């Protein structure tokens with residue numbers, strides 16, 4: 480069965496996912512596209528022979544759309560995800576699930592009321608080969624009980640619209656999700672330390688930031704978020720356990736020896752660094768839907784948890800204090816192995 484996907488938001492990542500669903504993933508077809516910019520929607524839709532819908536509501540209602548992909552701006556996600564649930568259609572939502580914890584909870588409640596998982600959130604790192612290997616090693620107990628995790632999330636530059644709160648909400652949110660998953664543990668507090676700021680930033684932006692998280696089991700996580708590091712898109716993750724250490728591998732790149740030096744290129748953006756992970760993420764989503772199953776990737780609950788924890792990090796940045804994470808109890812619907 481071919482899964483017919485409607486795409487809401489034909490910007491940078493929306494266009495990349497349209498290409499992916501059309502050229503890389505098996506068993507999928509993009510049948511409708513919409514965007515606030517109607518001309519952009521028409522161009523992207525025409526390139527793949529899809530219908531350019533007037534808006535998200537029309538697109539979700541189309542009989543030619545079996546599943547919905549939301550790649551619009553974060554504050555619009557909740558509206559589209561809730562509409563997809565109301566229509567009983569599976570919906571893949573790029574991060575964040577919603578920009579407020581309240582909206583995330585509305586989605587969680589709507590999905591529980593529907594009685595079946597429909598929502599998957601686009602935390603693609605869970606599909607990266609390196610992170611998957613790291614999880615296998617941790618789950619197998621090969622480095623003993625995890626005690627500490629040292630991470631870095633560096634972007635070469637960010638646009639002027641990027642502000643200090645986005646370091647947690649837009650950037651660190653990937654580590655927040657992947658570490659909850661890696662450690663099978665919950666983050667219970669956040670603290671943010673601000674080193675000397677780089678001069679290569681916009682005045683309104685506090686960059687870099689060091690975020691310190693603690694989990695329920697007492698694991699300490701330090702995360703450097705540095706979004707104007709200039710040299711590349713650099714993702715580091717090292718877990719220290721009681722009997723060993725496991726480090727995320729560097730992406731495979733050719734080592735060129737020339738003159739008296741060896742040069743290995745550093746990826747320049749998330750598309751390059753996580754391109755293969757996005758491919759796996761979408762292939763697995765489509766395969767599950769084609770088989771009539773419920774999505775198995777990051778859930779609405781994971782989307783809620785990530786938003787609550789990144790909100791705590793924002794509060795920690797503003798207050799300079801350690802901020803406790805206040806989360807609802809996890810509903811049985813989302814319990815490990817429940818579905």
Ligand SMILES: NC(=O)C1=CN([C@@H]2O[C@H](COP(=O)(O)OP(=O)(O)OC[C@H]3O[C@@H](n4cnc5c(N)ncnc54)[C@H](O)[C@@H]3O)[C@@H](O)[C@H]2O)C=CC1
Pocket residue numbers: 487488489490491492493513514515516519534535550551552553555573574575601602603649749
């Ligand atoms: N997983 C990842 O690593 C990444 C995820 N993202 C996420 O993807 C989402 C989109 O990001 P970008 O593509 O970079 O933004 P973008 O600004 O390039 O594209 C967003 C598009 O959505 C359209 N749009 C906004 N509201 C809409 C609505 N209500 N209905 C229809 N169209 C609407 C805009 O006109 C624009 O064309 C964001 O939530 C962002 O956080 C973005 C980059 C990487």
Ligand SMILES: O=C1[C@@H](O)[C@H](O)[C@@H](O)[C@H](O)[C@H]1O
Pocket residue numbers: 634649650653706749
């Ligand atoms: O999701 C992403 C962007 O929105 C964000 O702005 C970047 O910092 C992240 O590295 C990227 O993965």
